[in-house]
Amino acid sequence: MKKGILYVLSGPSGSGKTTLAKHVVNTVNYVDFAISYTTRKIRDGEKDGIDYKFIDEEKFRFMIDSNQFAEWAEVHGNLYGTTIDEIEKVLDKGIDILLDIDVQGSLQIKTKYRNSVHIFLIPPDLITLRKRLSKRNTENSSELEKRMEMAIKEISRINDYDYIIVSDDIDKSLRKLESIIETVRLKTEFIMDDIFKLYNISNNNS
Ligand code: 5GP
Helix, strand or coil, X not given: CCXXXXXXXXXXXXXXXXXHHHHHHHHCCCEEECCCEECCCCCCCCCECCCEEECCHHHHHHHHHCCCEEEEEEECCEEEEXXXXXXXXXXXXXXXXXXXXXXXXXXXXXXXXXXXXXXEEECCCHHHHHHHHHHCCCCCHHHHHHHHHHHHHHHCCHHHXXXXXXXXXXXXXXXXXXXXXXXXXXXXXXXXXXXXXXCCCCCCCC
């Protein structure tokens, strides 16, 4: 069976990427959202196994050592990772998978999954970035400055991404993400095998 396509969505925290990722799973057929493992504390309103799989550092380190992660990274002092199993079981069903991960994880995925598609969600300007970051998890100003610095570092890596969505409005961003997914699905590399099968052509190039 034809494998699904792997999409990575990155962007500074507060860019709305988690909301967007969860929306698109409902609006586009055959896309699933990968649930990451993390050592960070569960926030109010989050559910274990739905938002993340919350585990302790010892278990996370064991999973690193036993090569269970397709990618993992330390973000804001916590560990986050996506397992190979989580990705493969979806792709093997012919369903696309969307990973909401940081730039370090995105690079690891790029080297492991040659056909993966990388999308960066970016706030429209510095002022909006600061506003969005200060809304989230930022109790003091030095923490906010740290997150600003980190966000700028992340934005400086957009060259490693295939598509950029400027996130001024959630509905517009959702439409852009939907159209990226629909366009990528039309790429020759992803539909070629189906066409060859349909016309009984043996694929000598693969
Ligand atoms: P939060 O704790 O606010 O949900 O996420 C913090 C950051 O960690 C976000 O940038 C998010 O994209 C990133 N993140 C979430 N899951 C993963 C993961 O599995 N791997 C990596 N590398 N980053 C992740």
